[in-house]
Amino acid sequence: MNTISTRGTEALLAVMAVAVAAYAFLAYALLPAGVHVGEPMQEVYRLNPIVIHTHAFAAGLALLLGPWQFSSRLRARRPQLHRWVGRIYLVAGIVVGGVSGLLLSRLAQGGWVAQLGFACLAIAWLYTGYRGYRAIRRGERAQHRRWMLRNHALTLAAVSLRLYIPLFLASGVPFELAYPVIAWICWVPHLLIAQWWLGRKPQVATGALPTMPR
Numbered sequence: 001m002n003t004i005s006t007r008g009t010e011a012l013l014a015v016m017a018v019a020v021a022a023y024a025f026l027a028y029a030l031l032p033a034g035v036h037v038g039e040p041m042q043e044v045y046r047l048n049p050i051v052i053h054t055h056a057f058a059a060g061l062a063l064l065l066g067p068w069q070f071s072s073r074l075r076a077r078r079p080q081l082h083r084w085v086g087r088i089y090l091v092a093g094i095v096v097g098g099v100s101g102l103l104l105s106r107l108a109q110g111g112w113v114a115q116l117g118f119a120c121l122a123i124a125w126l127y128t129g130y131r132g133y134r135a136i137r138r139g140e141r142a143q144h145r146r147w148m149l150r151n152h153a154l155t156l157a158a159v160s161l162r163l164y165i166p167l168f169l170a171s172g173v174p175f176e177l178a179y180p181v182i183a184w185i186c187w188v189p190h191l192l193i194a195q196w197w198l199g200r201k202p203q204v205a206t207g208a209l210p211t212m213p214r
């Protein structure tokens with residue numbers, strides 16, 4: 001991919017991430033929990049208001065903060081800002097958003113296949129965040145970048161999920177069939193794409209993700 005299309009893709013992903021985060025903040029701050037989702041989901045959210053609100057705000061924060069962390073210009077000019085935003089992203093976003101996502105996975109619609117899909121996503125999200133943190137604490141910047149790229153690819157599952165649901169429903173696939181599939185395809189392809197990206201020619205991989213100042 002050339003630089004212009006790479007930048008275009010990054011910008012589009014950032015816009016979609018901010019749009020979904022805005023949805024999470026506005027919908028869950030201003031409206032009763034889950035008024036815009038189906039009745040069975042709404043019932044679960046009514047019974048578990050703390051976990052759904054915690055999840056929507058924390059995971060929304062991760063979605064909002066993530067894209068800026070990959071800006072080489074920001075990292076070079078404001079390394080302290082990168083560190084602080086990174087800490088907030090990991091603790092408030094990934095740890096709180098991931099643990100609440102894991103709790104929610106047991107209550108998700110779509111039966112055990114969907115529940116397992118969301119649970120695996122939550123575990124992968126927490127694990128990649130932990131590896132990214134551990135790598136930077138050890139001073140392994142290249143490994144830090146690689147794990148955080150995987151982690152952010154998983155954060156973007158929230159965007160794909162909200163694109164797939166209307167697409168499947170518009171194609172006439174019933175929700176009960178669509179949702180278990182979506183719970184997996186909203187994130188597994190993201191990880192594969194991130195892995196493919198990281199596995200490209202070494203000079204491209206390192207050049208595409210510039211060095212993060214400590």
Ligand code: HEM
Nearest residue numbers: 021024056059060063101104105108109118121122125158
């Ligand atoms: C990446 C790890 C994530 C996991 C494992 C996860 C898991 C879940 C689960 C299981 C549900 C309940 C679904 C159901 O009731 O059927 C849910 C709902 C929700 N999640 Fe996440 N989630 C993740 C990331 C995110 C992100 C990054 C956002 C950012 C906006 C987000 C925002 C929401 C919202 C707003 C809901 C309520 C449903 C809705 O209004 O669309 N989640 N999540």
